[in-house]
Amino acid sequence: MKLSKKMIAILCSVVVIVGGVIFVSTRPHSALKDVKMTYSGYNGRGRYDYVDKHSVNDNLFDILSKRYHLSDSAKTTLKENSIAANPDPKNVASNMMDYYQENAATFTDKDQEAIKKIAGDMRMITVKESLSEGSIKNGDKLNIKVSAPRSTKIKNESRTFKVSGLKKSTxxxxxxxxxxxxxxxxxxxxxxxxxxxxxxxxxxxxxxxxxxxxxxxxxxxxxxxxxxxxxxxxxxxxxxxxxxxxxxxxxxxxxxxxxxxxxxxxISDLTDVSKLNYDALTDAGVKALTDDDTFNFKDPKLEAAFIHNDGSIDDHSADKYAAILLYKTSYEDEDMIHDKVDRVDTDASVTLSNIKVENGKLIPSNDEDDISLNATDDDLKQFKDNHEDDIKLK
Known part of the structure; x- marks a missing residue:
């Protein structure tokens, strides 16, 4: 059958229209085409935002809502509860699904299916902004890049915006x-x-x-x-x-x-207590042992001495400390059965409190309450181990 010129023209028009519809329905959609930026704050510490809060995420949501035929009422509800300022569409998808799961009964079956598809697509889309909020300055270039799989029908693209209008900073x-x-x-x-x-x-x-x-x-x-x-x-x-x-x-x-x-x-110029003269402490310990009425210790010899390094002496305003000294000494033990006196070698410790620093020397208190004697079973090594966290004098 021979077609008339008029019929051929009609058929060509139909092909063009159908082709145009197919092209429009399958071509990638831009999420950046109408995005505009606004800047606020001070130069060097500025912030940026989308004009009228119309972000890339808003555009993505609008495009996918139209593609999957989400109703206007569902679209409005989800926008109010899911579209975040955060540029990551994955967060939007998570917010959307959280809201949907808590309120599923309020959506029609058709909208429920659309929501799942929209969230699925948004999880595959990435939006990157090249600048960090709170640190931008006039003249900076803000690049926004959208990356999406072909299946989402979202266009892979980027746009660059020049920062301006920030107030002068000091x-x-x-x-x-x-x-x-x-x-x-x-x-x-x-x-x-x-x-x-x-x-x-x-x-x-x-x-x-x-x-x-x-x-x-x-x-x-x-x-x-x-x-x-x-x-x-x-x-x-x-x-x-x-x-x-x-x-x-x-x-x-x-x-x-x-x-x-x-x-x-x-830190420098702090007093190094370990290097102060402690002769007065040694003498005070010897006197305390030899004056003891119970044992009347003989010939005490200092073996080790430490300044306590704990809260008991943490009074820096008064420059007061406490020290513990270990002496090798002896005492006389009367043997009544054999009518003799035995000399017993032993270790004894003396604790001195409220020690002051005067002219580079550690000076003990004269108060008897600040002196105490303790018999000890510790040998020299054990005594040193017990005070390894304290300040060593000897």
């Missing part, structure tokens, strides 16, 4: 921060403590919110060096006053850093 250097902190070191080596305070200008920079400034002097649990806690610091320890992350947390947004914000100090 630029600070690390030295600008350091000069508004007062660092004090107290105590002795092995029991040192760092105290940090700030002034009014430092408070404007948020330095009063730094952990080491806020710490309570009675709470020594915070660790500020590799292996020592504040309150048990020794000469040579390195203490971090703040680092970049801590400054980022406390610095108000109108300020930005020109250089890296890091401040550490090395």
């Amino acid at each position: 630029v600070l250097t690390n030295d600008d921060l350091k000069k508004h902190l007062k660092v004090s070191i107290s105590g002795d080596s092995g029991n040192g403590k760092v105290t940090v305070s700030t002034d009014k200008q430092g408070e404007k920079y948020g330095l009063d919110q730094l952990p080491i400034v806020q710490q309570n002097s009675d709470d020594l649990d915070e660790t500020y060096s590799d292996d020592q806690s504040n309150g048990s610091l020794k000469n040579g320890d390195k203490v971090q006053i703040y680092d970049q992350n801590e400054i980022n947390e406390v610095l108000p947004e109108q300020y930005t850093m020109k250089d890296s914000a890091n401040y550490s100090i090395k």
